[in-house]
Amino acid sequence: MLSRTADNLYWIARYMERADTIARLLEVGSRISLLPSAHGYRSEWDSLLQAAGLATLFARKYGDPVQRNIESFLFFDRDNPSSVASCLTAARENGRIVRTALTTQVWDALNTAFQELKQLERAERSTLELSRLTDWVMRHAAMVRGAIDATLLRDDGFNFLNIGYYLERGDNTARLMDVKYYVLLPRVEFVGSGLDNYQWTTLLRAMGAHRAFHWAYGGEVTAAKIADFLILNPQSPRSLATCAAGLVNHLGRVAKAYGRETLAQEKARELLAGIERATTDAIFDEGLHEFLSRYIGEAADLANAIHEAYLSGEMR
Amino acid sequence: MRLSVDHVTRYRYDAPVRSVVQSQRLTPSLFAGQKVIDWEVTVTEGRKGAAHRDGAGDQVQAWTIAGPLTSVEVRVRGTVETEDLAGVLRGHRESVMPDCYLRSTPPTQADVALHRLAETASGADSLALAHALSQAVSDAIAYRPGVTHAHTTAAEALALGEGVCQDHAHALIAVARLRGIPARYVSGYLFVSEEGAPHEAAHAWAELHVPGLGWVGFDPANRCCPDARYIRLGSGFDAQDAAPIRGVARGGTGESMDVTVAIQQANQ
């Protein structure tokens, strides 16, 4: 397959997953901001922007983090390359470029999201509730994902789509968990408090995972259980373990189809091994933030290796 | 006259480039006025690509050089036996029709002043007119390096009244075309015998198509027709079209180039 085609497919997946995460981030933000808080909602929204790596861009354009501006920035703002609108548009544009590598169902799902987005952009902002917007994004993300799983040929294109999904999802899970770090950082005494647990629960909700969590763990919500669920548990669909295993699987299928391994397969296996070796104790010993940052860095390295080997067209 | 050539072109890149592709016209033309004794073009770590002889009779050789690279060196070394044919390109095989060279290109686009200059020349026949035009250009543009640059047009050089061989050639091409004479740009080498002579060894001149004679070279920068001191490489509508090396680097930034040329009279 053309490297550029593989690249487009990979980015369709990354953009769709990113749009989904941004919507979830907005959900987290609005729930956290409903809490009685020691530092006021401003700093919490700011934490959120920091976790998403968008604080500087936001500050440059809007200044202080006001909720309404943050919503616009994260949802509609075309100057923000990670906004929902930017991601959905880019995903659809990538889809248009490789239209013939997609099934009608996948294209329809991408195109419908884009066409509805244009309607939303035309609507009066005050009529749009945040929860409706975030639901809308998650629904369309699921539709695209579903169309891919249900209709696409299991060829190398399918693998590159999945590689994009798992890379982005792992990165996003790590970043969402890190919101906790930014939110709580100033006040160590909150650790283990009721407020702390409430925030963790909010996080789980945002990931659409609080029910699954309770089925899997039961009892009280603790940081250790959450870390286990979102990092180590291979049953959790968003856990780092699941994402790393997905990367190993799909990169392995690519290597098998092409009859050769690259640095990417090696790095993916290392990433997975690192998680499989870890325990919740070890993670908290290292520091959750440090552990997550390390994962984000290693995943970025892997992304580079994938780019070099397959997407850049430089392979000889 | 037997001339030896040592011509080195070095490209340097501030940031490494992924690859370089070049199309070169660095082989002496095949015609009665010159005979190659030995000739070699080397490109550091280059891979020879396709070669062909184009419609204008030029030998074209492609090169690809795989990166990452921070510099590329193209070196031309060889010996050529030349003969003075009073500028006439005798025995040169080509299939481009002379009429093609009546088209103007951006650097040879005529303005009012070029029109006026073209009208000042007169001659009993095409050959006499061609000489007169070359003379007119020599008179109108004094040789002076450093005042013009690679993208200076014929009109700009004429307005300045100064320029280098490229500007002379462009101006002569422009006025010749205005008078209905097909004209083209020629790149090559010039052997300069006297110490401190002004003109560059990597040289350029013009050829005008004269009925009965065919293509005839004129070098307004030196007020003469090419003789045994000249080695002809290739031709084109203008300097860019006739460039001995055209290349593209992929990725990377900040290309700089330097050229050294040494032409010497070789021992038999």
Add this chain to the structure above:
Amino acid sequence: MSQFNEMYQGAAVRVPYARLQDWVATMPQELRSLKQAEAEALFRRIGITFAVYGEGGDPDRLIPFDMFPRVFNAAEWGKLEKGIKQRARALNAFLVDVYGRGEIIRAGRIPARLVYQNEAYEKAVAGFVPPKGVYSHIVGVDIVRTGPDEFYVLEDNCRTPSGVSYMLESREIMMRMFPDLFRENRIEPVDGYSEKLRRTLASVAPRKCRGEPTVVILTPGHFNSAYYEHSLLADLMGVELVEGQDLFVDGEFVYMRTTEGPRRVDVIYRRIDDAFLDPLCFRPDSMLGVPGLMDVYRSGGVTICSAPGAGVADDKAVYTYVPEMVRFYLGEEPILQNVPTWQCGKPDDLGHVLDKLPDLVVKEVHGSGGYGMLVGPKASKDEIERFRLKLTEDPGNYIAQPTLALSTVPTFVEEGVAPRHVDLRPYCLVGERIELVPGGLTRVALKEGSLVVNSSQGGGVKDTWVLAE
């Protein structure tokens, strides 16, 4: 001006359209609206949209589709087919000749200036004969009709004629919406086009190609107005759709960048202009092309379709001489006539044109898409005077033709069905063989009385039927 209606002769219905009479008469208004909406939804869904250069606006704009088909019977088509193939052969013979010895010029049948000083004449390919002696592999011939047996060629397109996707998709949509029509009428299929195109391209593999040639389509990218067409053709032919950045030259060949490493490319069906093909040969600032491509091409490592330089044959000034080419190269009389054309560059012609300006159509020699054009009878006094000035300033840049009474075909309009002017562009394939699918792109001027069928100027498209014998 009497206009030939392709369906009605007075009250009588012409034979090819006989079965459409009932169809349209019995179609209730609601059904019609429903079908029209369905057609539009289908077009939008498959993503066949049209972006007009420089006009801004909605990049996802659709070209209006008219459901009323345009019909030819077998005899009418037979004549067109012969005429088009004859023309395509002559145009290719001309190209081989003018890049070789130029016999037609030496024979004084066409002025040297028109060829050698033409912007589209590529000195870089002089002396080179492309595989099988074919320069133009897809010849789009624009034809208008003025009577039952009167067809005129308006212009030839030898570079990369577009619009064939509309021929294919219009048919798909018509078959889907009106299957009964296709049962009642015996309509020749057009869906063999992509296979024929693939075969044509494969048949001109370069000298150095071993085995089954790898064909690709080279597109300027997804911002191009014809991108949909590029991707449709790639998909139907099962070949890669590449951009310049996907290709590179290494050694003596061209390769594409794939996830498995470099893969050699033998035939490039390019949909970009000559000037952008190779920055080492043409425009040095081109980002769309492939550096070094021309050197590989000239040395037989890759075939470029259409061949660089093919444009000199479809120049509007050269057009006048196509009948002469038919006689000169083929020793035949042209089957299809040219529209009488005045070369404004010739003083006599210019005088005539300036006298008759309000009655004539004036076009730029290098223009396309209906831009830079004067339709005398439809133009205001001001426009005519503006053109008079342009003509006097740069006469060589213009040609003029009489305003033809283009035929009309019934077309669905607001008030029901009404005649609208049409033209026709069939696509002739030239490789080892010369082939023409029975059909083409019928463009229709949707504005009442308008003669401008260009999609950029309010034109629409129709399905074009050729009935089996």
